[in-house]
Amino acid sequence: MNHGLKEARPFVKEHGSPSGPGLNQVDATRMARAKRGFTWVEILVVLAIIAVLIALLLPAVRTSRPAARRMQCVNNLKHIGLALHNYQSEHGTFPPVYTVDAAGKPLHSWRTLILPYIEQKCLYDSIDLSRPWNDPVNAKAFQSTVQTYSCPEERTPANGTTYLGVVGPTALFSPGVSRRLEEIADEQDQTLMVIEVDKGRSIPWMAPIDADERLVLGLGPKADLYHNGGVNALFASGTVRFLKATVPDSVRRALITIAGDDKVSNDKF
DSSP: OHHHHHHHHHHHHHHOOTTSTTOOHHHHHHHHHHHHOOOHHHHHHHHHHHHHHHHHHHHHHHHHHHHHHHHHHHHHHHHHHHHHHHHHHHHSSOOOSEEEOTTOOEEEEHHHHTGGGGTOHHHHHTSOTTSOTTSGGGHHHHTOOOGGGOOTTOOSOTTEEOEEEBBSTTSSBBTTBOOOGGGOOSOGGGSEEEEEOOTTOOEETTSOOOBOHHHHHTOSTTSOOSBTTEEEEEETTSOEEEEETTOOHHHHHHHHOSSOOOOOOGGGO
16 A cells, blocks of 8 residues: 555646646646736737727628618619509500699598509508598597608608609699500600609608609709618619609600600710
């Protein structure tokens, strides 16, 4: 027994134990560093690296956000275009720009009439179409938010919209008229249907108010636009294009008409 103990002692003395005086120098250095933690120099280097990364990433984030919001706006208008064509397929005509009462007073916008075609059938059924859009009986619907009608860049009341139909005697939307698809003699992808207006012109989505020629012509370089350089516009073909603020008035007038026998070069808008 004693002989075994004597043989073990030199081993302990040579190699030491985890807590004994013979601790390996490398292990001792590691433990000292672990206790010491990071130095101020190391912390400052890490913070500098983080600051550089943030500086590099922020411009990309700032650039991507407006682009994403503009794309959402485009998708909204495409959804509206599909709804208008589905309405036309079912009824034989596009919806009137607004319905009227017996005295000819506007009651409800085309935006209300296509609610069932944008997954808003319950909201549509809750509206009394025989009473005006702003009648107290329709107050609850009036306050409702319809995301399809809301541009992500818009900073207006929840029930607001900047998507207005293009209205005029020779436009697709014309008071007292429900246009048939065959009436569009011009190229459908060169005939305006719905346009996004500038800041300050947002309206309640239920309101029977839309964009006449003067408003469309006013969406130029001096207008306070939601998207830099122009507006999104829905055409009779269902396509959505970015209408530059620099598009000449003559081209805009040609785009408004449905049968003006005027072909516009695509590079003009």
